[in-house]
Amino acid sequence: MDEHRLDGNAAAGSLGEVFSFEVTTAEYACGGCGRTGRLGGAMVYEVRELGIIVRCPSCDHALIRMSHNRRRYLVDLRGTRYLTTGG
């Protein structure tokens, strides 16, 4: 699979297609290791044409998986304990 490593900041445009809040400053808690941080500082893998996976920079756990096909999106947030926004 053609995976491209990006940055949480670079994925903000794509994540912004489904989330109405500013994603880069949203704080996540990783479901794997418990680390908290801003999504802008997380790692992102873009799987060409299919979607993106946001990973925890500490443990590589998948925080958010988002795939899209035309205008249909699938968002999997299992790997995130919570997201807080507004900070």
Add this chain to the structure above:
Amino acid sequence: MVAVQPRRLLWRLAEVVDVVPETSRTKSLVLEVPGWERHKAGQHVDLRLTAEDGYQAQRSYSIASAPEDERLVLTVDRLDDGEVSPYLTDVLMAGDKLELRGPIGGYFAWEAKDGCPLLLVAGGSGVVPLMAMIRHRAAVGSDMPTRLLYSSRSFEEIIYREELETLAARDGSLEVIHTLTRSRPKGWGGYDRRIDAGMLEEVSWSPDESPLAFVCGPTPLVESVGTTLVSLGHDPAHVKTERFGATGG
């Protein structure tokens, strides 16, 4: 309840006003964007190219211009095996149109009113969003103490070299420190190695002064500088990172 961003990012058509060579590998695209709303220094835009067969390629590029500047400027590094950047640097001409959306991102962004001494650390074209901060700072007449530690492979590959020199010469609160990792001109007196803990300790303020650090460059540099700053005692919330991975250019 939450900081709602009610607007949806819309794709819009920008017109290329000028293409300015910066180094042998980088060019600045000067764009006219109808309805452009003011960005914050450090933010980026997404560009989308569509081929005749409908195939689309999308990439993110940092904004190089200050929010105060009349035109939007992106500086693009040409990646030889890239899908998008060779088109932007080699083919695009004034008068061409580009699909763009933005400004995007609130995390890796700085406004002069944010306060705190600024520590900017760049590797290669990672200097682009940091240049927007330096230009913003100059445009509003801020005297916030600012240091840019900038790693380039060679003297010729330093982007914005002359502008940085000019800005630092007339503003005592801005310091620009270069390190050249591959080749150096004769008599080079600056750093000549990759950024390491010793260099960061020499260049940065002490953690007691609560500097705000923005680190941008290739992923290994960003990971290493970010980790080192935290281990030197800097507050992780004050160390903001933006990585340029192998994004396919």
